[in-house]
Amino acid sequence: MNNTNRALNRILLLIIGLLFLGLGAVGIAIMAWPTATDTWKTAGAGAESWLDQAFASTQIAGGQATWLGIAAVAAIVVVIVLLILALTSVAGRRSKTVLRSSGAQNPLGRVTVTESFVSDAVKKSLADRDEILTAHVTANDIRRRPVLHVAVTPRQNTDPRVLVDHVDRLLDNLATLTGRDTDAYISLHTGLRARLAHDQRRLS
Amino acid sequence: MSTPALRRVVRRETHSPRTVAVFVAVILLVLALAYIGLEITLSLASQPALLLGPAAGWAWLVGLPTAQPAGLVIAGSVVPALIGLVFVWQAVAPGRLPKHVLDAGDRAVVVDNGVIASALAQHLTEETGIARENITVGVGHRSVDVTVRPGAGIPLERSDVQAAAEAELATYRLARPVRTRVRIETPTEKEDEL
Secondary structure (H helix, E strand, O other): OEOOOHHHHHHHHHHHHHHHHHHHHHHHHHHHOHHHHHHHHHHHHHHHHHHHHHHHHOEOOOOOOEHHHHHHHHHHHHHHHHHHHHHHHHOOOEOEOOOOEEOOOEOOEOOEEOHHHHHHHHHHHHHOOOOEEEEEEEEEEEOOEEEEEEEEEEOOOOOHHHHHHHHHHHHHHHHHHHOOOOEEEEEEOOOHHHHHOOOOOOOO | OOOHHHHHHHHHHOEOOOHHHHHHHHHHHHHHHHHHHHHHHHHHOOOOOOOOOHHHHHHHHHOHHHHOOHHHHHHHHHHHHHHHHHHHHHHHOOOEOOEEEEOOOOOEEEEEHHHHHHHHHHHHHHHHOOOHHHEEEEEOOOEEEEEEOOOOOOOOOHHHHHHHHHHHHHHHOEOOOOEEEEEEOOOOHHHHHO
8 A cells, every 4th residue: 555645636637627628618618609609709809908918018128028928937837847746746655664563671672573574474374375376465654553464366266255364363373473463454366367377276 | 444544544445546547637737738838938939839829829719619610629629528527537436446345353354356256156166066167257346246157958046056156255244245146048049059
């Protein structure tokens, strides 16, 4: 999971969508609806004379350039920069965290469990199960709480309940071992890898 | 799935982030703005326009209803309107991904629909003895469709398959209840004649 700002995504989409929709609607209206045609023409002429005046009054001495034109270009540049900034913030980075499970301070010191230990432990335990093709374990920071994510791609035709119960037990054991029950979420995936691999062989 | 953090994870895992649509929309808008900005800059610097200078462009826009053939302008307007409609739809629609949430005590479990479908098909193969390739299972948000092709002369009760499928789905403990629909496809008469 990453921390993509999904609300911003939706808002941007809505604004840009409405913009395009409005553009198209105006185009259709001025062709198909006489009243809109007239309004378009009078408004267009009015705006044209206003623009001419504005350009004339903001003209920079001795040249063709006008302050209005420069302001328009500047405004466009600002909007483009804002859009690109929004885009880079939309493409969220993964919110990785260092999982630190510190058991109680004991005479020997403090026990710290890092993400890689948890990841290795869970992956090793899952490795001997034939129906699991790949397993990834990561820890993410969500609302300032570490959340463990176990992503498993099983072979096709694997019973999801059996697998989930197995991983669930595994996480229970890990919690007992490390003395801390981290929030965990398990996801089972399918995909090309699962489709290309052999179905689970049931020899027993 | 008790903590707010896990609820947030499940919500995000089961819904589309719309990143691709946003990229397309923003890039389209940036390209259009960049072009307008470029034309204005060129005219400010008294250089020849790339396609149409700002003054000529404005005049073309004002004269649009009379100067250009109506069909062409309407066709040209329908395209951005449709693109806009798609973006608005993408912004408003929930964008649920093909995944199901499974009950698992205080942990959250999200499973791709494909995993459930293939597991159910495998189970039905074991229950009915019909070859795996003759059972097709489709899993949606609210319904599960099972299609069985038992082949000629093999008796198969629809209700039996339905019961087996429902019993198996119940063991998965999906968070959202689904309706099971079973279809038995008998070989058509045409195939019999062949």
